[in-house]
Amino acid sequence: METTIHIERLCKSYGAVRAVEHLGFTVRRGEVFGLLGANGAGKSTAIECILGTKSYDSGAVSVLGMDPLKDRKRLFERVGVQFQEAKYQDKIKVAELCGMTRALYRNPADYRSLLQRFGLSDKAASLVSELSGGERQRLFIVLALIPNPEVVFLDELTTGLDARARRDVWQCLSELKTGGLTILLTSHFMDEVEALCDHLMIMKKGKTVFYGTVREAITSSPCESLEDAYLWYTDEEVTGRADLQSIV
Numbered sequence: 115m116e117t118t119i120h121i122e123r124l125c126k127s128y129g130a131v132r133a134v135e136h137l138g139f140t141v142r143r144g145e146v147f148g149l150l151g152a153n154g155a156g157k158s159t160a161i162e163c164i165l166g167t168k169s170y171d172s173g174a175v176s177v178l179g180m181d182p183l184k185d186r187k188r189l190f191e192r193v194g195v196q197f198q199e200a201k202y203q204d205k206i207k208v209a210e211l212c213g214m215t216r217a218l219y220r221n222p223a224d225y226r227s228l229l230q231r232f233g234l235s236d237k238a239a240s241l242v243s244e245l246s247g248g249e250r251q252r253l254f255i256v257l258a259l260i261p262n263p264e265v266v267f268l269d270e271l272t273t274g275l276d277a278r279a280r281r282d283v284w285q286c287l288s289e290l291k292t293g294g295l296t297i298l299l300t301s302h303f304m305d306e307v308e309a310l311c312d313h314l315m316i317m318k319k320g321k322t323v324f325y326g327t328v329r330e331a332i333t334s335s336p337c338e339s340l341e342d343a344y345l346w347y348t349d350e351e352v353t354g355r356a357d358l359q360s361i362v
């Protein structure tokens with residue numbers, strides 16, 4: 115299968131803080147890849163380096179065969195990004211914002227059908243500022259999909275969504291994946307990672323502590339669920355003990 119994202123030994127520091135250290139992974143076309151880790155682990159920094167919105171200190175990044183730092187404009191046409199805390203003017207309506215986003219791309223998707231898919235059809239005439247947290251979150255996913263992207267970056271995908279809305283978003287993304295969309299997501303919910311991700315990477319203080327499938331994440335730990343395994347990989351004390359064991 116075609117490689118969509120390829121990262122090699124990516125490093126990025128902010129002064130003395132090593133935010134990302136020797137990160138490396140590959141995401142193939144049509145795969146869902148989960149980048150996991152506690153707050154401050156380095157996920158956002160890694161994503162920004164991959165998108166070319168942040169420069170990195172060393173390593174190599176390729177997205178759809180392009181170097182994001184050199185080919186940002188060309189890449190922009192083929193990539194979708196869900197922004198966490200995007201600022202929009204207060205008085206803009208949902209349909210206007212979708213229309214403005216649409217105008218930025220050569221081959222945009224039909225935003226009305228995306229709004230329908232994500233349960234927002236009846237909100238097209240509402241002000242963005244009047245949407246509930248969950249509705250706004252779904253709108254941000256719609257905006258990320260308007261470019262008709264080949265790869266989409268979704269940051270904290272379903273934070274703030276109720277149980278039904280989360281399931282619906284998972285369903286929509288699974289359908290898009292079947293259609294060949296490549297998805298890189300971050301999430302703090304292990305049920306979501308289990309439902310969606312083909313491969314995952316767990317980061318801890320900029321370093322990789324696990325890279326593989328959901329099944330491998332569980333079987334390479336002493337745990338029986340992904341949530342327990344995730345806590346085991348990221349927990350200071352327990353991982354410390356595991357390191358000691360492997361040295362002994």
Ligand SMILES: Nc1ncnc2c1ncn2[C@@H]1O[C@H](COP(=O)(O)OP(=O)(O)OP(=O)(O)O)[C@@H](O)[C@H]1O
Nearest residue numbers: 128131132133151152153154155156157158159160
């Ligand atoms: N602009 C910056 N200047 C200095 N330090 C930064 C900057 N951005 C991030 N950091 C630091 O780099 C580290 C990684 O942060 P990053 O935002 O990439 O983590 P994250 O995994 O995305 O966290 P979260 O889950 O909270 O979004 C943290 O220690 C953070 O404090």
